[in-house]
Amino acid sequence: MKLVSKVKVKNRMGLHTRPATTIVKLLQGSKCDVTITHKKETINAKSILSILMLAAGQNSRITIMVDGEEDIATDTMDKLLSVFENKFGE
Amino acid sequence: MKVATKEIRLQGIPISRGIAIGKPLFFHTLEEYFEDNHDLKNNIPDFAIEKEGVAHEINRYRQAIACARDDIKRLQKKLEGEQILEGAAILDAQLQMMLDPLLTQEVEQEISSKKRNAESVFQEVIKIYQNKFNSIFDPFFRERFKDIQDISRRVMRYLLKSVRVSAADSPSGSIVFSQELTTSDIVESNKESIEAFVSHLGGATSHAAIVAKAKGIPYVTSIDLRAIEPYKGSQVIVDGRTGEIIINPTPETLKTYKSLRAQLRLQLNNLKKMEGLPAKTYDGYLMKLSANIESCHEVDVLHRYQGSGVGLFRSEQAFLSNSVFPLEEEQFQLYRNIVQKMNGLPIVIRTFDVGGDKLLGSHLIAEESNPYLGCRAIRFSLKEREIFKAQLSAILRASAFGDVSIMFPMVSGLPELLEAKEIIKEVRANLKERGIAFADHIPIGCMIEVPSAAIISDLLAKECDFLSIGTNDLTQYTLAVDRGNHFLSNLYAPTHPSVIRLIKLIVHEANQHGIPVAICGEIASDPRFTPLLLGLGVRELSVAARHLPVVKNAIRNTSIVDASRLALKVLSLSTASEVQELLEQEYRRNVPDDVFYNV
Numbered sequence A: 001m002k003l004v005s006k007v008k009v010k011n012r013m014g015l016h017t018r019p020a021t022t023i024v025k026l027l028q029g030s031k032c033d034v035t036i037t038h039k040k041e042t043i044n045a046k047s048i049l050s051i052l053m054l055a056a057g058q059n060s061r062i063t064i065m066v067d068g069e070e071d072i073a074t075d076t077m078d079k080l081l082s083v084f085e086n087k088f089g090e
Numbered sequence B: 001m002k003v004a005t006k007e008i009r010l011q012g013i014p015i016s017r018g019i020a021i022g023k024p025l026f027f028h029t030l031e032e033y034f035e036d037n038h039d040l041k042n043n044i045p046d047f048a049i050e051k052e053g054v055a056h057e058i059n060r061y062r063q064a065i066a067c068a069r070d071d072i073k074r075l076q077k078k079l080e081g082e083q084i085l086e087g088a089a090i091l092d093a094q095l096q097m098m099l100d101p102l103l104t105q106e107v108e109q110e111i112s113s114k115k116r117n118a119e120s121v122f123q124e125v126i127k128i129y130q131n132k133f134n135s136i137f138d139p140f141f142r143e144r145f146k147d148i149q150d151i152s153r154r155v156m157r158y159l160l161k162s163v164r165v166s167a168a169d170s171p172s173g174s175i176v177f178s179q180e181l182t183t184s185d186i187v188e189s190n191k192e193s194i195e196a197f198v199s200h201l202g203g204a205t206s207h208a209a210i211v212a213k214a215k216g217i218p219y220v221t222s223i224d225l226r227a228i229e230p231y232k233g234s235q236v237i238v239d240g241r242t243g244e245i246i247i248n249p250t251p252e253t254l255k256t257y258k259s260l261r262a263q264l265r266l267q268l269n270n271l272k273k274m275e276g277l278p279a280k281t282y283d284g285y286l287m288k289l290s291a292n293i294e295s296c297h298e299v300d301v302l303h304r305y306q307g308s309g310v311g312l313f314r315s316e317q318a319f320l321s322n323s324v325f326p327l328e329e330e331q332f333q334l335y336r337n338i339v340q341k342m343n344g345l346p347i348v349i350r351t352f353d354v355g356g357d358k359l360l361g362s363h364l365i366a367e368e369s370n371p372y373l374g375c376r377a378i379r380f381s382l383k384e385r386e387i388f389k390a391q392l393s394a395i396l397r398a399s400a401f402g403d404v405s406i407m408f409p410m411v412s413g414l415p416e417l418l419e420a421k422e423i424i425k426e427v428r429a430n431l432k433e434r435g436i437a438f439a440d441h442i443p444i445g446c447m448i449e450v451p452s453a454a455i456i457s458d459l460l461a462k463e464c465d466f467l468s469i470g471t472n473d474l475t476q477y478t479l480a481v482d483r484g485n486h487f488l489s490n491l492y493a494p495t496h497p498s499v500i501r502l503i504k505l506i507v508h509e510a511n512q513h514g515i516p517v518a519i520c521g522e523i524a525s526d527p528r529f530t531p532l533l534l535g536l537g538v539r540e541l542s543v544a545a546r547h548l549p550v551v552k553n554a555i556r557n558t559s560i561v562d563a564s565r566l567a568l569k570v571l572s573l574s575t576a577s578e579v580q581e582l583l584e585q586e587y588r589r590n591v592p593d594d595v596f597y598n599v
Helices: A017-027 A048-054 A070-085 B051-081 B085-097 B105-114 B118-134 B145-162 B183-188 B207-215 B251-276 B298-304 B328-341 B377-383 B385-401 B414-434 B451-455 B457-463 B471-479 B497-512 B530-535 B545-556 B560-571 B576-590
Strands: A002-008 A033-038 A041-044 A061-067 B008-011 B013-016 B019-029 B043-046 B174-178 B194-199 B219-221 B236-239 B244-247 B288-293 B310-314 B346-350 B403-408 B444-448 B466-469 B517-519 B540-544
Touching: A002 A070, A017 A048, A017 A070, A017 B085, A033 A048, A041 A048, A048 B085, A048 B118, A061 A070, B013 B207, B019 B194, B019 B251, B043 B118, B051 B085, B051 B105, B051 B118, B051 B145, B085 B145, B105 B118, B118 B145, B194 B236, B207 B219, B236 B251, B251 B545, B288 B298, B288 B545, B298 B328, B298 B545, B310 B540, B328 B346, B328 B385, B377 B385, B377 B403, B377 B414, B385 B403, B385 B414, B403 B414, B403 B466, B414 B444, B414 B457, B444 B451, B444 B457, B451 B457, B451 B471, B451 B497, B457 B466, B457 B497, B466 B497, B471 B497, B497 B517, B497 B560, B497 B576, B530 B545, B530 B560, B530 B576, B540 B545, B560 B576
Parallel strands: B019 B174, B174 B194, B194 B219, B288 B310, B288 B540, B310 B346, B346 B403, B403 B444, B444 B466, B466 B517, B517 B540
Antiparallel strands: A002 A061, A033 A041, A033 A061, B008 B244, B013 B219, B019 B043, B019 B236, B236 B244
């Protein structure tokens, strides 16, 4: 199933190296396909370079899409949303 | 990659003659992409691979990534141990980057679709990301590329290490393109697989160029590699005679060059017929045609072509890779071997010519801002007395086994010659005391390669037994042109009237004092210079052993009368290019079937 959520990047520095690392590590080994869309650009969320190249700064609005088996997809989306919510621990 | 179908011709500067037809092989340097990079000076190779080689390249790439990751993990542990957690977190990001599908699957796919080696594909991919990052408006995100740059260097280093793809193991039929070529690039290269060298930087008499000539590999420089970059896969012709590079030759061009190449091979074969003939002009003057050698086995070539002897043995060459100067005994063994191999023919041993760009025992040579004008050759020997004495002692001992002469390089004034002669006396006395045999008479000669020495050649001629003109350095010092500097390569011209006049002066003074004079610079081995040199009164030429047949051929196609007339005409000209033109024109007339020198 496909899950789609819109989030705002709250942390001060935006999706820089550390947040991007967190996202990628979180998705490591995940069987879901995960994409992030920012300003009409959609990238593979498992690619740290792609996340960095989005250059999504503070307050940018992004769309997360998770595609996979229901349980796993839901779990993955929850985790993602929570790291965004926690401002990646910053 | 766009593939042009049009024939493209680029004009460079010819360095080493010959004709090559082949496929381009690129060596890039990392600095071309990362301008601030100083630690990685390796050339990055770029070449096509066969379908069967794809798996191997991918495997090599995976291993490089794995090694780089291991490195980072080690560093990370270290930082954690030192409680530098911020740093450890950054390294964590680098570890993730090396797992990034863009740097793993994508690169692997590129390797198999483009069928090029891992280094070049990886580099191109990194370049794409560099451009993407550079286009990001926010400087904070733009800066993130630094980490990618960092890991890509690390990966590249491992890639280069895994197979040091060098000129030595290039695919056959390669034409090597590089920003700059080092001597070792060329030394390592395999004549069987490398057809030609093309570079952007590099002068005609740089050592890389000399080695290319020695190996008989065509070499053209001053070619802007960016102009060739888009045509990587296509066919290239290198004309080392004119300096022309032809990309994507039309079938007609290809046909012309293939037939030229065949003609050249035939010509080389025909030169072998020179083996049994004397170096005599067609009006009957016998010339001395000797060889310049660096090692023992070149003596065989000399014998094969019936050379008159060795006019220049570069004694330092055998020891250049030594970290310290060789002891007397080691030198004696080498000199004796060579002298014995001469079978009674004369050999001129030049004492160490170190300094400048040749750095044997560089620990003794203080850093100089201008080494070519610094403590080199005889200056070095006179300063490092013990080294000089050990060498002279070894040469004197070898003189007991044949016909040996001693020559001093880079003499610039009379006192140097006198002082060196004094030291020889001391060494003789010492050997006598030790009861060691040496020849009674050992001719002592001066190399004339500094303008001051040329101008006072009468004074030097009075004090020695022969002169030998080193035209490479003489040209460089007379014209004040660095012979390795590619911006000045059009200024470095042994045909410059000043150089010709100096040669004339030296020959005149030597004749006045009744001592022989030889020419041992590169012009001696260029057959287009042969009639001029004979006309100026030179009766001995000393050339690299492999050039003996071509120069002999030139001598046999010259008469002394014509040569003297030519010399007079040359002396009346006012520019280097006029002289060059006249010599070329004359050669075309005398030896019309030579496609190597006639264009």
